[in-house]
Amino acid sequence: MKPLADCKLYTFVDTAYLHGRAPELIAQQLCDGGSDLIQLRAKNSSPDEICRLAEKIQPVIRRANAGLVINDHLDIARELGADICHLGQEDFFDAGFTQVSQLSTNNSQLKIGLSTHAPAQAQRALEAGADYIAIGPIYATGTKPTAKPVTLEYVRWAATHVTVPWFAIGGINVSTIDAVLAAGAQRICVVSAILNAPDVAKACAEFRKKLD
Numbered sequence: 001m002k003p004l005a006d007c008k009l010y011t012f013v014d015t016a017y018l019h020g021r022a023p024e025l026i027a028q029q030l031c032d033g034g035s036d037l038i039q040l041r042a043k044n045s046s047p048d049e050i051c052r053l054a055e056k057i058q059p060v061i062r063r064a065n066a067g068l069v070i071n072d073h074l075d076i077a078r079e080l081g082a083d084i085c086h087l088g089q090e091d092f093f094d095a096g097f098t099q100v101s102q103l104s105t106n107n108s109q110l111k112i113g114l115s116t117h118a119p120a121q122a123q124r125a126l127e128a129g130a131d132y133i134a135i136g137p138i139y140a141t142g143t144k145p146t147a148k149p150v151t152l153e154y155v156r157w158a159a160t161h162v163t164v165p166w167f168a169i170g171g172i173n174v175s176t177i178d179a180v181l182a183a184g185a186q187r188i189c190v191v192s193a194i195l196n197a198p199d200v201a202k203a204c205a206e207f208r209k210k211l212d
Contacts, residue, residue, distance in 0.1 A: 033204020
């Protein structure tokens, strides 16, 4: 994969949005559309199921020189040789970790991304040594229906204060992306606006064009 600082479009193979489609097909369409990073998110799947899904999409992502991100499951990310493991606040800080180095990944190439929902959480994630952070949800989103939007104020704060690559996430679509970029974001995560589109690759390419 390219350096994180050069990654702009972060997309998802999310089992909640597959609607019977093959994960490797969706991964290919995401790559064709210009994704830099693709996260496998399978909230209701067992570790074995997640491994099987990852094994289907990993070769597709590798061929495209994109990065494979495993959500939540550090052991699976290690086992597969994924590029990144993404963890939420509850998976990292609430689990008692304070430094990314405590995860002792045994794989110096494995990067760690952390979700953040407020400036204090972002500062804590930076101090913990996260390779990147996610900022959001910017807007209300069906992907995280109970999460309170952090609004563009947090994007503006991040643009001034965050020193590692960061990605805006949550409710970003073709109607909202211009405001997110105007607030200072250079990298975005998109889930439903791409996975629910009639043409996944085309939807991806539209976001890519905005980012470039």
